[in-house]
Every structure is written in structure tokens, then in C-alpha cells.
Amino acid sequence: MASADPFDSALDLLRRLNPKHTTKHLQSLISLAPDLTEDLLSSVDQPLSVRRCKQTGRDYLLCDYNRDGDIRPPLGAAGGGESGGGATPSEKVRRMEVKANEAFDVYRELYYEGGVSSVYFWNLDDGFAGVVLLKKEAKPGSASEGSWDSIHVFEAIDRARMTQYNLTSTVILSLSTSSTGLGDMDLSGNMTRQIEQELPAESDEQQIANIGKLVEDMELKMRNLLQEVYFGKAKDVVGDLRSVGSLSEAGRDREAQRELIGSMRR
């Protein structure tokens, strides 16, 4: 058997090990296979870290897209509008980044009622790209704790009269609760989804509106999916492992039902 590609194996391992400790596993993998460092850091999503802008005193989010070298806060509302540092976008894309930060501030308040958001844009040869970051932590100290990190990476490619949007979204959701009766319960993980769509975009405002809509629809879809997996699927598997009620009684009930249906058919 040909040996598997080490990078694919590293990703497979990260898909299996406890997602609550992805950052730790990532560090372990990098120490084991230093050649994979760049590839892993640019393709594995980790919980976002919060920094405070020295100029404005406002919080902003870091991720791999402003990871190395000169980290800059986002332009506009959520950041200080500091210039220099990081990959500075062109004047036009800069203006859009400022507006996008303002728009996603509104989005964040309406959906998250708190938290931190940051948007970064950069130029591409045939358009532009960016990342929309959102983070919220549920109040620690209450009966249940949690954190939500959204990482939306997109490309907006110019086409004749249309713009092609490629969006890859990851949500990292960690939840935990404990009590005397329950002991410890931890429900953590991440899910990733992608979408491609062509939309008309005749102005910068329309570009931001398109990106906003795509992110909003994606987050709604992913929130529903997370709800289904975390509270539906995981709970069902527990019920498959152990039955609260008696299995033989359940079996007798099913048998009786089958007989009833059978007799009705005759």
C-alpha cells in the first residue's frame, strides 16, 4: 500500500481528535512534521484571538489572514484605521473594508447582541478577497458556558456584468455544563461548508450587500445544522447506546403494532 500523503493524514487526524483542543493538536503536528507548518496553519481554523486597538481602545479579531508579521486592526468602525502593516489593500478595497466593518458591526449586534467582529479585505488580480470574523462568548459563571467563532473566507471574482463569490465558512462551537447530578458534559466541535454564487454587483455598496447576504444565509444554515448535530444527532447516538426504557417492552410494542397493521391489511 502506498503511504498516504502526510498533509492529508494530518488533516484526517485533526478531524478525529477532540476538537476542543485543535490548537494544541496543531502545535503537536507542527512539532512532529515541521514541513507542514505553513500548509496546516493556512488550512486549519482555530478559535479567534481578541486584541485591543491601541488607538481606539476597541477589540478586534486575529486569524491566519493577518497572522504573520505586521498584524493590523481592521479598517473602519471596529478598528482604528491605522495605516501601514499587514497586506494593505488598494484605496478602493480599503474603502470597502471600512464599510464592510461598519455593516458587520450592525449584523453582529442584531444576531449576537455583543461579541467582537472584524472584516479584512485584500486585492486579487481579478477581484478581491476577504475574511469576515465573528466571536462571541457566553457569560462564564452561569450554569452553561460556551463560545462561538465564525470564520468566513471569500473571493469575489470579476466576471462580465456579474461577480462570482466563493465562500468557505467554518463555525467553531464549544459548549459545556456541569452539575452534581450531571457531572461534566462537554459538547464541542467545528463544521465547515462552502458555497459558490454569481450575483450582479454594480457598486461597492452592492458588493458589501452581496457578501452580507451570503454570510447571513450561510450562518443561518450552519446554525440550524449545528443545532441538529449537537442536540439532535449526539443525543440520538446516546439513546442508541443505552435505552432509558426496557428494550424487550419496546420490542413487544413493535411486535404488537406489526400484528395490528397485519390484521388490518387482511
Next chain:
Amino acid sequence: MAALETIESFVEGAPPGELADVIADIKALTVSDPGLVSKLGPAFEKYNEEQFATAKLPGSTQPVIVSSHSSLGGGRYFDVESSTSFEYDHATQKASGAHSYVLEGAQAELTKSTLKSLSPYVKEHFPNAAYGVYPIENDSKVAIIIVANKYSPNNFWNGRWRSLYIFDPSSGALEGSLKVDVHYYEDGNVRLLTSKPIATSISSGTGAGIVKEMGNAEKKYQEELNRGFTSLSEGAFKALRRQLPVTRQKIEWDKVASYRVGQDIGGGSSRR
């Protein structure tokens, strides 16, 4: 962290039913140092004993359990119900070399009577489980284990339930833990990990009494766990992100700039 320690931690973290996948990944990541994987023996043994690995003996339908409580040393384990001892290969997770094993000693009777009550209980509540009762600590106590696995790799999920109890006949104390581990990994990686300590006592000291108390504790725990799902869903999850804004309408993005003027949304402050 040394390379061996790193890959040992990967083994320790393998989800239910996925040890072979984790080993394959480790092998691909350590091709430059093939000797490393051969040093994982102790990590495999620890993993299998802690996870209550199960094996089917040739000619038997009921699976047997690998644990520190059923260890005879030297890679051999025993099972009371089938009166067998067997050899277990921790790397391939296969059992072989079954021999007859006759249980004797002070706790032999309690062990057998507990098994007698345990068997119907497990069949009533676990569709697919292995169980065992073992005298431990120089025949002074009895360990009771239930492990239920359900693997569905084609649907990208696997799950395990583990019950461990230690009964001390001299004090009547029944102590242990209930653990659930569920992994879901379709386009993502989601893990449920739970742990609940059990500490109670059995006045009768009989096998039937022990199993009755186990049943009570497990029923109560599973109901708590189901409530835990509801409380996380209704509590932390809802507090993190709303399904829709208070207005119950999606954002009108072409008017998003005017939202600031039209309503107080807090000006984007991150601290409230």
C-alpha cells in the same frame, strides 16, 4: 514534546472505533522515523484497557472485555461468564489463545451472582454491549464493567458508553463512573464527552442489590444527560447567536448603513 509523547497523546485521544484510523495517520506522519510506531505498545495497552476494548473469542458470540480489572498480566485477560482467559494483541485489537479459566476465591460467589443479575439488565437497556464482573485487589473487591459501542463510520459517527463500578463488600460502598463519548465527523468534527462519578452504597451486599442500584444510577444519569442537552440548547447556544434578529427579519443589506441612524444598536461596542 518529544515525538513519542506526541504520538502517544494522539493514540490516547482516538475516538470510539477509530484507533486504526488514528494509527494509519500516525504512520503516514512518521515515515521518516518508522521505529517510532513500534514503541507505541504501552500506549495501545493503556488505550485498550481504559476504553474497555472488546473482542470476540473464536466460537463465542458474547464479546469479552479488556481492562486493567480483568488483566492476568503478560497480555492475558480473563472473562468469568465464559470461564476463559485469552491473549490480546493491543496493536491489532484481536484476541487469541483462549484457555479455560476457572474462578475461585473469596469473591467468586458474589462475582457469579452479580453476573447473573447483570446479564438480563444489560440486555434490557443496551442493544449492543459487553459486560463483565471481576474480583480485584487480592480478592477484596469486585469490579463491574459495561461497555456499549455503536459504530457507523459510513455515516461519520461513532459512540461509546462506559460504566465502571467497584464494590467493596466490607463497607458496602459502590463507587464508579459513567462516561459517554460520541464523535460526529461529516464535514467537521463534533465530540460529546461526559463523565459522571457514582458513589453510593448497597445495604444487602448481594449481586441483585448491586445491579438494582446500578440500574437506578444509570437511569437517573441518562435522564440528567437528556436534560443537559436541552439546557445547553436553550441556554448557552441561544445566548451565543440568535436564529434571527429581534425583528424576526433578515437584514436589508442595501439599507444597512441606515440601521445606525434608525435604531440604537449599541454602536458596535463589544462590551455590554
